[in-house]
Amino acid sequence: MDNKPAWTESGAILNQLMEIARISALAEMASGIAHELNQPLGAIATFAQAGERMLNRPDPLLGQALDVFRHINHEALGAGDGIRRIRRIFEHERAAHEVCRMADLVGELRPVLDMLATRVNGRLQVEIGTAPELPGLRLDRLKIQHVLFALVQNAFDAASVRADQVPEVRIEISGDRYAIETSVIDSGEGVPAEIQGQLFRPFFTTKLRGTGLGLASSRAIIEAHEGTIGFEVRKQGGSRFWFRLPVTAA
Ligand SMILES: Nc1ncnc2c1ncn2[C@@H]1O[C@H](COP(=O)(O)OP(=O)(O)O)[C@@H](O)[C@H]1O
Ligand SMILES: [Mg+2]
Structure with missing residues (x-):
């Protein structure tokens, strides 16, 4: 049994992610101030x-x-x-950007994401399909991992609202030569129509102990990477949050 290093490592990643969350919150605030x-x-x-x-x-x-x-x-x-x-x-320092593959990024974060699943007795499934062969992306690794973390956390929050089933979350990676799309799909109840326009607003939350910064900071990060982020409520139940990052010449 040699799982101590994995734990230590996920603890370190978690700390770094919390730091990113804090910085992203500051960035949100700064853009608010600039606005005002x-x-x-x-x-x-x-x-x-x-x-x-x-x-x-x-x-x-x-x-x-x-x-x-x-x-x-x-x-x-x-x-x-x-x-x-x-x-x-x-602004992202270009130097902090490195070429990486989304599948590797998810793989590296896996222990942390599994902790989110374990916390709610849920199941996390990762479908990388042909992702290992997809082109790499030039990005700020930790910030994109922060986005993944925020989306998976929300997905398990949403999925565990339903008492009738095991909370399930699935990550899917797809793409082509031009862009890579990462989806986080949950088995929750979807997003009520009346709040659909507000999810990405800073401080918007429907949770008792929510910060309302997960999606706002994620959007800031994805847009700083010239990508797009969004969601859809699925006919078969639950929702799919996705982000698309452009493949840039390395
Ligand atoms: N997968 C999801 N299913 C349903 N609602 C969601 C989902 N993800 C986010 N939301 C809604 O968007 C709100 C904002 O999310 P977020 O910015 O991460 O803040 P927080 O999680 O702290 O509430 C949540 O409070 C919730 O109402
Ligand atoms: Mg959240």
């Missing part, structure tokens, strides 16, 4: 109103209005710079 760059916008609005008053007189104050326009321009350029600075902090 109210201050320069407020200044721009005030200047614009002043400018309007100056021009809207029988004797328009052209010189002063020109000055006001310069202020508006200055504020707008400053706001743009601020946004770019914040963005840059969280």
